[in-house]
Amino acid sequence: MLEEEFDIDALKRNETADFVAEVFYEELKFILNKDLDQMLIVENNGMNSRALSKDILDVSTLYKSISSKYKEFLVLHLSRNSIYHQLPEILFHPLVISTPSMSNKEVVEAIKENKRRELRNLNFFQPFDTDLFNESSKIINRHLNFLTDDDASENLFKIAQKILDAKLDIPKVKLFKLFFKLCNSEQLKENLPVIEDLIYEVLDLKVTLKYTPKIFNKIPFNTLGNGLLGIDFGLHGNVQSEVDDITVCILLNESVEDYNELLKNINNVKIILSFLIISNREIFVTYHLTGKLDFTLNNKYLGYDTYLN
Template sequence: MGTSVEQRKDKITRLKRSKAGDYVAEIFFDELQFVLNEDLLEHILVVCHGMNTRVKSKDVLNVSLRYFPTTNSHKEFVTLHLARNSMYHQLPEFLFHPLVISMPGMSNKEIVDAIRTNKKQEREQIAFFSFFDTAFFKEHVNIINRHLNFFSNPISRQNLNRAIKKLQNVPLSISSYERYKLFLFLCQAEKYKENLPAIEKLFAIVLNLEVSLRYVPHYITAPIYQPVGKGVLGFTIGLNGNIQCEEDNLEAVIKLKEHADDYAYLNQLVSTVTAILNFFILSIRNITVKYVVLNDYGCILGKNRLGYDTNL
């Protein structure tokens, strides 16, 4: 144990008097380990005093330190006194106590002695079953910790990353952390659906990428009528021309801060942006992704390209 007994007792007392004293025992125990900066799972003892009307909703009644002798020294245990039913309280009462304490002809003193004996047996049985209660409590703590540390535990995080990859079911060339951030946004997909300013912020957070989005009209340029002499006027014959559709297309422009000569990387970037946009943009829209380089307004013949790294 890293700190002195008095320091440990003072920390425990302050924790009991704080708001943490109203937490359920498993959460309180996690806070206690954090305050003492120790792993107490093998140094914990749980004593369940049963539930009654006076307890109300408070789970942790008290916390104390107990010392058990060993061969050459002693072993310290942090004892949690809980307002919960022990295994002892769950078993039939007649296994440990007589059904009737008082008998005909007993004096008041004999009745009081019988009650005291019964109460002593109860304390002994609670102490006996406290080791079983402690074992169950430790399992509860492990289960609670799995939820509390779900995002910080390395093993749990690996399982989460595999689950996220399976749920997204889209080949994305991004890191596990970027997938995780994208997953958090997908949990609120309705909030970002067709919301272009919000999607632009999403790209900045997930990929640290500046992407500009805008709608562009979609025109049908292919002839839809038959040649004269092969169709019916008003049905398959009419005036040809570009037809503007009701739903616009989407144009995304990736704004790069520096030149990128690796075209494989650029193609991968375009594919990634397109795949992410497909989560939030209606499938009837045609998505076009372009890329330009910012902050380069010079023009060197033979090296710069208009519309990519040069603006007029």
């Protein structure tokens, strides 16, 4: 019995009772450690200005006879409109409940009957109100637990994939981490030490980033009329761009056994950098073996099994 196990009055004084009813209901299930969906009844009392926007008016228990036994229900009294309140009143009540020929006693009885009819209608729509509340509670729960709820997490993953629009071969949890980091990308732009940390968090790769001068070996000028700028006007030799390139060095502790894995990491690094550096920088990715290499003659091929850095 809920009343014997828990102090219902104390639950009503819980600070979450000031939140919307769906949030309070999820907290109630956590506190009671029970699945309340099959024992929930929602009683909507209609919108009331005296409630001062408080969604939860009261919490109580109710016992009903179900198949020759009594079943306990948890009743949430809400200051919300029922389906009944939102339908035209003419469907359930006459426009006038009295006539000039009625005595005072008959008028009072007509008013009471009108009230009884309202209660019957509220009871009729109560299961529908409860089901609608359960569905809205599930939606709220997905919003509150979008990183832990399976359905919400899958939806968020698809949204992150769509927004990033990048062919990143990384686990879901890493993609979430990258997505949330990129939400503050203005703080990461061109910040090489912070980007190094980000790549380590997302790809588990230690990297070093540095700017390298961009040198044009070929003359980057087009034909101007009948003259070729740089040839006919005496501008010969290499040309250095005003915008540097980015060189990434992946630091490896041991030799690479799977070359496709290395290519995947290089591609992932380039994609992540594309979000965080200006687009006209070219990205060069190299790798450096920091661990000790043993070379045994006749067992390894120089340049194939052994890396010369």
